[in-house]
Each structure stands twice: as C-alpha cells, then as structure tokens.
Amino acid sequence: MAVSWRKDSVYRDGSLNYGRLALYAIMIFVAIIWGAPFIWMFVTSIKPDTEVISYPPTWWPNEPTLEFYTRLFNSFPMLQWFRNSLIVATITTVLTLATNILAAYPLARMRFRGRKIVLLIILSTFLLPGEILLVPLFLGMIKFKLANTYFSIAVPAAANAFGVFLMTQFFLTIPVELEEAGRLDGCSRLGLLWRIFIPLSKPVIATVAIFTFVRSWNDFFWPLIISNTDATRTVPVGLAIFVGRGLSMRFGVIMASAAAATIPAVIFFLLLQRYFVRGISTTGLQG
Amino acid sequence: MSSATTPKEKRATSSWNSIKNDLIAYAFMAPYLFLFIVFLLLPAFVGVYASFTKWGIIGEPKWRGLRNYTKLLNSEIFIESLQNTLYFVVLAAIPLIVLGFLLALLVNQKLRGRNITRAIVFLPHVVSVAAVGIIFQWILERSVGLLNYYLGLLGVYPPINWLGDPDSAMPAIAITTIWWTVNGNMIIYLAGLQDIPEDLYEAAKIDGAGRWQELRFVTIPMLMPVNAFVIPLTVIACWRVFGQVFVMTRGGPQGSTFTVAQFIYETAFVKFDMGVASAAGVILMLITLSFTIVQLRAMKVI
Numbered sequence: 001m002a003v004s005w006r007k008d009s010v011y012r013d014g015s016l017n018y019g020r021l022a023l024y025a026i027m028i029f030v031a032i033i034w035g036a037p038f039i040w041m042f043v044t045s046i047k048p049d050t051e052v053i054s055y056p057p058t059w060w061p062n063e064p065t066l067e068f069y070t071r072l073f074n075s076f077p078m079l080q081w082f083r084n085s086l087i088v089a090t091i092t093t094v095l096t097l098a099t100n101i102l103a104a105y106p107l108a109r110m111r112f113r114g115r116k117i118v119l120l121i122i123l124s125t126f127l128l129p130g131e132i133l134l135v136p137l138f139l140g141m142i143k144f145k146l147a148n149t150y151f152s153i154a155v156p157a158a159a160n161a162f163g164v165f166l167m168t169q170f171f172l173t174i175p176v177e178l179e180e181a182g183r184l185d186g187c188s189r190l191g192l193l194w195r196i197f198i199p200l201s202k203p204v205i206a207t208v209a210i211f212t213f214v215r216s217w218n219d220f221f222w223p224l225i226i227s228n229t230d231a232t233r234t235v236p237v238g239l240a241i242f243v244g245r246g247l248s249m250r251f252g253v254i255m256a257s258a259a260a261a262t263i264p265a266v267i268f269f270l271l272l273q274r275y276f277v278r279g280i281s282t283t284g285l286q287g
Numbered sequence: 288m289s290s291a292t293t294p295k296e297k298r299a300t301s302s303w304n305s306i307k308n309d310l311i312a313y314a315f316m317a318p319y320l321f322l323f324i325v326f327l328l329l330p331a332f333v334g335v336y337a338s339f340t341k342w343g344i345i346g347e348p349k350w351r352g353l354r355n356y357t358k359l360l361n362s363e364i365f366i367e368s369l370q371n372t373l374y375f376v377v378l379a380a381i382p383l384i385v386l387g388f389l390l391a392l393l394v395n396q397k398l399r400g401r402n403i404t405r406a407i408v409f410l411p412h413v414v415s416v417a418a419v420g421i422i423f424q425w426i427l428e429r430s431v432g433l434l435n436y437y438l439g440l441l442g443v444y445p446p447i448n449w450l451g452d453p454d455s456a457m458p459a460i461a462i463t464t465i466w467w468t469v470n471g472n473m474i475i476y477l478a479g480l481q482d483i484p485e486d487l488y489e490a491a492k493i494d495g496a497g498r499w500q501e502l503r504f505v506t507i508p509m510l511m512p513v514n515a516f517v518i519p520l521t522v523i524a525c526w527r528v529f530g531q532v533f534v535m536t537r538g539g540p541q542g543s544t545f546t547v548a549q550f551i552y553e554t555a556f557v558k559f560d561m562g563v564a565s566a567a568g569v570i571l572m573l574i575t576l577s578f579t580i581v582q583l584r585a586m587k588v589i
Contacts, residue, residue, distance in 0.1 A: 023396055027404050030393065034408045034466065040433055041422045053431040095322070103319035112312035118320075125327055127519070129527050129575050131551050132568040135337055135561045136330035142344065159326035164319060189311060218415035220530040221548075225556050236417035240534045243421070251425045258418040265413040273406060276413070277474055 041262070044255040045069070052252045068256035072243070075253070077230045078260060081238040084150070088223070088234055089216040091154035096212045097205065100163035105193050107164070108171030109179065119168075122161045130221075138225055152226045153234065157216050163208040170204040171197060207275045210268075214276075217265065235261050337565035344559040355566035365567065367542060368550040371457065375546060376525040378461035383521050386465065387472025388510070394473070395480050405477075409470040416467070420534025423463040424450065450536055453543035460531050460544055467531075468524070472517055479513035480506070515588045519579040526575050547571050 039059070044052060045068050047061040072078060106112060107119060137156055138147075146152045174197060182192045198205070223234045224241070243257040269276065313320075338355055340348035359365045394405045411419060426433045427449035435446040449459040483506065491501050529548035532538060538545035538553075547567060555564030 020398075023393070023398060027393060027398055027400065030390065031400075031404045031407050034410065036433075037422050037426060037466070038410065040426065044425065055431055055436070057431075057433055057436055099319035099322055103316040106312035106315045110308065110312045112309045114309075115312075118316070121328070122323065125323075125331075127523065127576060127579055128327075128331060129523060129568070129572050131527060131548055132334040132565070132572050133327065133330040134551070135342075135555050135565050135568065136333035137326065138555070139337075139342070139344070139561065140330070140333075155322070156326040159322040161323070161327075189315070214413050218413070220416050220533075221552075224533075225552075236415040236530075239415070239417040239421065240530075251428070254421050255425060258421050261418045262414050265415070266410060269410060269413040270406070273409070276409070 038262070038266070041255050041258050044251060045259045047252060049252060068252040069260070072253050072256045072260065076238065076242055076257070078235075078238070078257070080230055081233055081235045084232055085217055085234040085236075087150055088154045088232075089213045091150060092157045092216040093209055093212045095155065095158040096160070096163050097209055099158065100167050100208065101193070101198065101201075101205070103164050104167035104171050105189070105197060107168045122164055125161050126165075134222065134225060137222070141226055148227050148229050148232050150232060153223050153232060154216070156222065157212075157219060160212075160215075163212060166208055167201065167204055170201055174200055203275070206272075210272050210275045214265070214268070334565050334568055337562055338569045339566075340562045342561040342565075344561070348562070351562060355563050356570075358563060359566055359570065364542070364545070365547075365550055368545050368547050369570075371542075371544060372526055372528065372546040372548075375457055375461060375528055375544075376522060378458060379464045379528075380522050380525045382461070382465050383469050383472055383525070384514075384518060387469050387517070387521075388476045390469065390473040391476035391480055392506075395477055405473075408473060411467045412470045414467070416530030417534055419463060419467045420531055423459075423466075424535055427459050427463075451540055453541045456536055456540055456544045460528070460535060463531050463535065464525075464528065472521060475513060475517055476510065479510045483509045511586065515583060515586050519582055522578055522582075523575045526571060526578075 040057075043059060043061065046064045046066065047058075048063050048065050048067060051058065051061050051063075107115065133156075141147045141152045178196050178200075179192055182196050187195060217234075218236060219234075220236050220240070223237050227233050227237065230238075239257055239261055243254055337348060339350060339352060341351050341355075342348040390408060394401045394408070427435075429435060429446055429448045429451060432449070434449070435443075439446060447455055449455050487505050487509065488501060491505050496504065527548055528546050529552065532544050532546055532549055533552070536544045538549045548571075551564045551567050551571070554560050554567065
C-alpha cells in the first residue's frame with residue numbers, strides 16, 4: 001500500500017470521521033478556555049455598574065457603556081503610567097539592540113582570546129534566578145540616588161543575555177564570502193557590520209526588539225521595587241498595587257484597567273505574531 | 288610595510304596584530320559587557336556576599352558568617368515558603384510540560400482553524416502578570432465568579448472559595464499560571480515536532496506502526512533534546528513564582544501561597560533585612576541549579 005503520509009495529518013483523506021471530529025471538539029474547547037478570559041474581561045469592562053455581578057453571568061451587556069473607563073482614567077494616572085511604560089520599554093529596547101548587535105559580531109565572526117569563556121559566562125546566566133540580583137541592584141540604585149528614575153527601571157534589563165545569544169547564532173549563519181567581499185572593497189569591521197550583517201539580520205533584530213519590548217513592558221518584580229512614585233511607575237505595577245487592591249467588588253473598574261493594559265499588547269501581538277513564535281522556538285526563552 | 292622584515296620582526300608584528308585583533312573584538316563587546324558586568328555579574332557576586340552579612344537599607348554590611356543561613360533554616364516561615372513553592376512546582380510544572388506537549392500535538396494536526404487556535408493560546412504571553420492576576424481574581428471569585436457558575440452547572444456544590452481557602456488557593460494560582468504561560472512550551476514543542484524528519488514516520492509506517500506506536504517510538508524520543516531545555520526552564524520559572532501570588536493572594540490565605548520569592552520580597556523590601564533576603568536568594572539559586580544538573584545528568588545531556 002503506497003499511500004503518501006503526511007506527519008501533520010492523522011487522516012489521509014481529510015474526511016470527517018469520529019477521530020477527526022473529536023480533534024475538532026478538543027480544539028474548540030482549547031480555544032474557548034484560552035479565549036474566554038479575554039472576552040469576559042472586555043465584556044465586564046463595558047457593562048453598566050448594575051450588570052457586573054448579574055447572576056447568571058451575561059456575555060453581552062444590555063446597555064454597553066464606557067462608564068468604567070471614564071472612572072478608571074479619572075481615578076488613576078493611567079496615562080502617566082502608560083507614558084512611563086512606553087519610555088522604559090523604549091530605552092531598554094534601544095540599548096539592548098545597540099549593545100547586542102555590537103557584541104554578537106566578534107562572538108560570531110572573530111577569533112580572539114577569551115571568546116569561549118565570555119560566551120560561557122554570558123550563557124550560564126540563563127540558569128541564574130534573577131532574585132539574587134534584586135537586593136544588590138536595589139542597594140546600588142539607592143546608593144547612587146537613582147531609585148525612581150527611568151534609568152533604574154530600564155537599564156538593568158538591557159544586561160539580559162537573550163539577545164546576544166540569538167544574534168550570535170544568527171550571525172554565524174551569514175556566509176563568509178559576503179564578509180570577504182566586503183573586506184576586499186575596503187570595508188572596516190564596523191562597515192561590514194553596518195552594510196552586511198545588519199541588513200541581512202533584520203528578522204532576528206526584529207525578534208529581539210519585539211521580545212525585549214514586551215518583556216520590559218510586562219516586567220513586574222523589579223519595577224515594583226525600584227519605583228514608588230507615579231512619575232515613573234509602569235502600568236503593571238500601577239495596576240497591581242492600586243487598581244487591583246482594596247476595591248474588593250468593584251470589578252468593573254478593575255476589568256477596565258486590565259483591558260486598557262491588555263488591548264495594546266494584543267494588537268501589538270496580532271501584528272507581529274511570527275516574530276514571537278520565532279523568538280521562542282529558536283531560543284526556548286520566554287519573555 | 289615596504290622593507291623586508293626579519294623573522295623576529297615578523298613575530299612581533301603578528302603578535303601585535305593578534306593583540307590588535309583582540310582589542311577590536313573587546314571594543315565591540317565593551318558596551319554590552321559593561322552592562323552585563325555592572326547589572327548582572329557584579330550584582331550576582333554581591334548578592335552572594337550579602338548573604339553572609341547583616342545589611343540594612345543604609346549603612347555598611349557587617350559580616351555574619353553563616354548566621355543568616357542558620358536563621359533561615361530554623362525559620363518556620365521560610366521552610367513553609369519552600370514547601371509551598373515545591374507544591375506549586377509540582378502543581379504547575381508538570382502540567383506546563385505535559386500540556387505544552389499535548390497542545391503542540393493538537394495544533395500541529397492538519398485541522399481548519401489551527402492557526403487561530405495557536406494564536407489564541409499564545410495571546411496570554413503578551414499580557415502582563417498584573418492583568419492576568421486581576422482577570423483571574425474576577426473569574427475565580429467565589430459567589431459571582433465565572434468559573435464557579437459553570438462548575439455549578441456541572442453540579443459542583445458548594446461553590447469553591449478558590450482564593451480564600453488555603454486548600455484551593457495554590458491550585459488556583461497554578462491554574463492561572465498554566466493558562467498564562469503554557470504557550471511558550473507549546474511553541475517550543477511545536478518547533479521540535481516540525482523538525483522531526485518525515486522519513487522517520489514513513490519508515491515507522493512501513494514497519495506497520497500505528498499512531499500510538501509512532502508517538503511512542505518516533506515523536507517522543509525525537510523530542511528528548513527539546514525536553515532537555517523545556518524541563519529545566521519550566522521548573523526554574525516555577526520556583527521563581529512571584530507576580531501571580533503578589534497580585535492574587537499576597538501569600539495568603541493563612542500563608543498557604545507564601546512562596547520563596549514572596550519571602551525574599553517581604554524580607555528585603557518590607558523589612559529591609561537585605562542579608563537574610565540574599566541568603567534566601569542563594570538558597571533558591573542552589574535549588575534550581577541542583578535540579579537542573581540532576582535533570583540534565585539523568586537525561587545524559589551532561
């Protein structure tokens with residue numbers, strides 16, 4: 001029986017049968033489990049006050065309203081938090097990209113003393129739980145009077161080794177001939193990096209940029225510790241310590257805050273999905 | 288260099304060239320290495336040093352030898368935080384790995400809508416833990432929460448006080464965590480599945496293997512290298528659980544969800560006892576490192 005068989009197809013002809021129906025049922029179930037919390041958050045946030053704790057729960061409000069959003073933005077400096085998050089994530093991302101591209105070039109393409117040791121030390125920090133760093137970083141920031149600055153929130157995150165690793169891996173795949181041709185044309189090493197490596201590495205640069213941005217946007221533990229004024233506080237920290245606290249049953253406003261924080265991230269993701277998938281599947285590192 | 292060079296001069300030039308080469312390499316790396324050393328390597332060493340000292344928020348550290356460690360190991364709260372975290376690791380890490388694998392198998396099937404399913408499962412990845420925590424607080428609410436309503440329809444009575452009952456709080460945190468982060472493992476396993484060469488399946492087919500046998504003798508063995516990094520990274524992430532707990536329960540009720548990271552937070556940034564907090568951080572590091580080594584040994588990776 002010479003039947004062609006594809007690994008991602010359980011049933012050769014794709015017709016509906018019980019096994020395939022079961023798979024569809026499971027898939028729909030999975031989609032509901034992972035999708036429903038988002039929908040529920042959004043629906044709750046546009047309900048009028050009286051409908052939030054209706055029983056049984058309703059999946060669409062009788063009278064949709066943005067009342068909770070008005071209340072949210074009137075009671076909390078959400079826009080300031082957003083601005084802070086944006087500034088912090090931008091600083092981290094730009095700094096990460098600039099330093100990582102430069103560092104990845106010699107690690108991938110030059111022979112120099114100490115290369116293996118540098119790589120080993122950088123990579124070994126993947127296994128280091130970051131909690132050990134919090135106290136020294138905190139004390140250092142206090143000592144240099146840098147607590148509650150964008151610098152203190154944004155810069156330590158740029159020391160993460162994920163981007164260096166990913167870019168080094170990618171630079172290794174760029175053909176040597178291109179580099180040699182560039183050198184014959186009299187390109188300096190910086191010129192090679194700028195004219196050959198960076199243009200060829202756009203996908204991986206985009207992956208690192210997006211990952212770093214989202215990681216920074218969502219970072220929680222460090223910003224929680226190092227910033228305690230609204231002037232620098234980021235969205236997740238503001239959400240966790242103000243909006244979500246002490247408002248036991250006011251879930252409408254709370255869900256409006258969660259939605260306000262989540263919707264930009266979701267749009268961002270939908271536009272740039274493939275870069276996320278690439279970043280995770282090539283490094284195993286998850287944000 | 289126009290004039291002829293003696294061998295001695297040549298050696299000198301080449302060693303100068305190699306030094307120059309090294310200097311260029313390090314100049315390229317300098318900005319990153321500066322960040323890496325100042326914000327990662329140095330703090331790691333200072334953290335270990337701090338664990339042997341008494342160190343407040345101001346003033347100089349005082350050497351205390353191993354006293355922070357003996358204090359911790361005799362502290363009921365710390366031991367409980369270790370037990371709680373271990374419980375969380377068991378509750379969350381195993382489903383994160385197994386479910387991650389099963390979801391990857393599912394969305395690797397040729398089904399209509401698999402791309403959108405992948406996207407939906409992946410979506411929580413970009414949401415901050417603060418938002419995830421408050422969404423699940425609302426869903427898990429005892430009297431009007433969504434989950435209890437549907438469980439009630441299935442006959443679960445009385446309603447579960449998810450976050451208010453010491454028995455169910457940690458499982459609730461684990462459920463939240465699985466929903467939030469299983470997608471990372473799913474994507475890694477999916478990439479692993481797509482890397483398995485087709486001919487292995489064809490060979491299995493010729494040998495008369497059924498679908499279960501293919502899974503057992505082709506898919507799972509071929510995914511062993513993937514396991515070698517999914518398992519340690521998942522377990523390390525679980526040992527470090529913080530944000531979910533901070534947002535959803537703050538370690539309660541009755542300390543039932545008080546984890547090691549929560550202990551470090553309270554000790555360092557509420558009580559400002561930096562030495563003891565650092566010692567707890569070192570213990571956390573030793574636990575995750577030894578787990579990783581044992582696991583990689585068992586899998587014969589190292």
